[in-house]
Amino acid sequence: MASVMNEMIRSEAASIGSLLPQELYYNRELSWLAFNRRVLAEAARPEYPLLERVRFLSISGSNLDEFMMIRVAGLAGQVRRGISKLSIEGRTPSQQLSAIREATEELQMEQQHVWRELHGLLAKEHIHVADEGRIDTEARNWLKDYFLDHLLPVLTPQAIDPAHPFPFVANQGLGVLFHLTRISDGEQVVEMILIPSALPRFVRVPGGEDATYISIERLICRFADLLFPGFRIEGDGAFRVLRDSDIELEEEAEDLVRYFRTAIQRRRRGRVIQLEIEEDFDPVAEVLLREQLGLSDAQVIKTNGMIGVEGLADIAEEDRPDLKFDPYSPRYPERIMEHDGDCFAAIGEKDIVIHHPYESFEVVVDFVRQAANDPDVVAIKQTLYRAGKQSAIINALIAAAEAGKSVTAVVELKARFDEEQNLLWANQLERAGVQVIYGFVDWKTHAKVSMVVRREGNRYRTYCHFGTGNYHPVTTRIYTDLSFFTADPRFGRDAAKLFNFVTGYVEPHGLEQLVVSPIDMRNELYRNIDREIANQQAGRPAAIWAKLNSLTDKGVIDKLYEAGQAGVNISLVVRGICCLKTGIPGISDTIEVKSIIGRFLEHSRIWAFANGYRLPSPRARVFISSADAMSRNLDRRVEAMVPIRNRTVHDQILQQVLLANLLDTEQSWILQDDGSYIRADSTDRPFNLHNYFMTNPSLSGRGQALVEDAVPRLALRKGAQV
Template identity: 40%
Template structure:
């Protein structure tokens, strides 16, 4: 890293000392540093490094669409009252500076390392100057026949106003000289790249003088033939550009009569929310970027001039379409729990609960649980929550089939699941057409709980079976998100699940639940109670320990309870993938708290809460992070793991490997920055995810569960 970039990075990363809480936005950007570090890691296969690079782009898009947009909306609301709050203005300023450093690093890595390495391995991303004569001729023909007919340049004047620019779309601004058809001089034209055109174009292999496959970007094709679009005029300068807009949807749930219909009409407006970021090519002349900034009313601090395509995320297509196994992670085949290999899943669950650990174990048992229920003549009812099911889903098709067979099917579809609204609206419509009862949760709250309930008529009467999980009912993401799920026939747990469904459909207050913690009613209270009880144990001089794993930790009341427990002597270990507002390792406040983040091949998504509780080893799995939104503005559940054998599994698979990891682990310092752990002094390299792949994958060796082992988490 040169001195200029090092100085920029130091400035952007400076976090003031003191204060009990770290900034959430800057913590999110720290997470993207850790993802970018995966792209920079030469030990990771090349196409996977490209994939991580594109993930950073997608994450930054969402950061601006959601977090920066939220701050700007707050900024606008408060600007009229005694000026702009200093803390808010400072956060926006520092977030922009941090993003600038990240993006500089990202494009430098792309240009100086990823592209050359791809070319060395027969994947050539060709710029205009790198295409040979035959390829230039082919590109010209492609432009004339496939691209030009779809382009509509808009020359700006009072009769041709600035066109509406869709969120995150590829566009061009062009400065023209010479007289137009009506005798007027210099002007500016705006041109959209049609969404129907591919952004990455493969060139015919026979035209190449290089071994391997050659590609070019649509932006490069258009720019190479820009002059062809403006006959009789001179193209003085031009640049690609991309605008990121606020993407939060809003409907007044208390006013609308049908949330699905209201949201359907609102989806289109997402493309035209207020602008929050402008990306242009590095060669864009300042007067053109200034013109765009003024047009979109974007502050200069959120202008990013990039050295390459304005959307690196489009290159994910290259990583996905290549069949070069040597440039990708070794394929992984998940294991299948032996306790579910019999012919009757319900008979298995009557004997014992089954814990599933994805993606190391297959998600197929969850799909088969619903499919079996849908076709089983003894099953009379199925109830399920849906947050993100995806566009194609065998599980959703099974629910539709169950409704068509006359079973009582009730589905709570969360229509406000960000960026999945359209898919969920479509599923809701199909479910209703099939005869299912579909509701959309509770007004003002997102239903984020992951639950499925099957009611079956058996010899002794009706019996309930349930699945509860930490992740979505999405078979695609289940292949690369780590999550845990519990299949159970436990009477008290399934009774609680049924009460939650009645609460969601009837809007009555749920009865007192005996086993499940439910947000927004009891979850926050129970978490704080469990933390405080652990603190009380420590004050009496007995060993006390808390381990919690989740995506984000930002709720200040929970963090304060953890600080108090730390001061009481509780040993606290937190595994937080993304944003963490807790400041660890501060004397007199959090010196007994350690925070680490794991960023690896799979996206860490499991939520596990462990409290030693005088050797009772209380373990809860949950759909909820310890964030204000999860605890107070969502319907969430945390459910217990009761079986001693399954408790040991959660500890052995869900927590212990992550506390030992020295390959993909990053330790959070009290200054808000993370330092990567590395094996030291001859230590063995330990990757939690690799360990679990070897332990649980299809080729793993079976392990014997010891029912009466020693305290698995006794303090060292």
């Protein structure tokens, strides 16, 4: 009877078409700012080690910088060009900018509040970030010598007057303005010091039981009399500039390499989007700075604390293990070790999934290294979106090419803020003999695929790696991602077609396993959601579980709303932006959304569809993907979605990885019907998924040696293990 009543209520509820956009969707940019507030909230958690809290504060600062340089700059550009395209919830660019600026000011005020708290706690732990008052005589003498020996030779005072044009301040540039009076004639002068980016943001005073830091801008102000002999210092002020850093690809850009080399230079000189200044900035210098920077549509933030909180990452590196998370060393997969480190032997036996960072990314590197050194390997094909500055993958590809193997690398030049590094890698790879491909002009190649063709007897066998994350040595230690290895010939044939699509524009037809965007991923997601709707209507079990970084695509959201209208239970783990609204009667009241923020950054993308069976079920349809549910991923990027059919791998991803995310209480935030997020209630049997995976070996990669060491099984009952 209750189910019948629910269906009657649902049928009478509002339809999607009868509601206004603002009743159906959250604004993308404001949702992102809500995500960064959750990151900042980690800096305020008293149970976290102190330096880790400082690190979270720094991350919230660098996140906000990128948001301003890309998203806010893009909206400001639309306003300037008179573009009135509405956002998903119906706001114009100018309306969005107004709401964003109010929210960012609040967020930056909260950052300073958190910093003041952390500043005091650091002092109690004998780590002092000095203001003007806390420098003893010994430290002052050392700092003066440091200033004379290391800073004075590289600093260049620049007078600001008609004879000296206002100097260019680079993106993320930090500087100090001084208001001076020449003692000899009383002439007033404004001088600028631009702080070279090569200098450290904080200088640490050596020796002593306490650690004492002073910011580079405060150090310059402290010894400004040595820079300006013969002048009286009337006032000063530090400032920081953010510029428009988006690179728009022009249609006539036929040579991508040449275009991006030029575009990177233009980025450094983009329009000012934000000026951050100290609250007690000298008023004369401030007027001049505002005039000269041309701040017609820029946001000006007056900070009553520290400017550029992202720089606190330097403090977080202080050598105090007692104030950091306990060190964690990833496990190397036992399955590979049982085959004496032979990746091909282990993968050839059966499919493997590796769960990073709990299991070492070194196995992915070893996969390529082994291919480079194996005389039976004839070809390697590899996508490279972000590879970092010290890349073992790049070195392995170079070694393979120098060994005479056929090596193809798809290097994505359009990977934001990695364009310059990727150009350098491409140059080195080409010099070694690697065939470097830059992919499509209009689309980014975001799929994470490595493919090795090996001669075995009188046949060739293809081994593949499909990942949800980048081939990047730093992010692989802090991002949770999945690496799927297989020698299934169907995946091998599909991978070859995927590479032919990117390198030769040959659209893949007849794919046996892979789902590729922008070809068919959207339709495949829709088909699976429609199947759940049909199962619900037929009285069979129906449910959708998904883990994503962002959910912003209107088509996917509307399709999930259709499923919600039908009564399908939907559980979503969306770490960052979520434009879907929960709690809309008859539309999304069966949809739950949570965000997980913790020691590791949740990055893997997973979809699970009940397929007529109660989740979690061995018969559920499970996919891992490089793509988020965003229009750019589904329509303007080359992405791969991988169906998981191997029973062991299926079990690990669905009944361990995805279920643990749903069960987590200690790092989870629950999306409320009004768009706010509240921390999950962890008082009843708390569960921390990061701790769980750090203390339990994986299922797929365990091997026979650990067969009796049972992994605690997770149950859907909240927080329970059976």
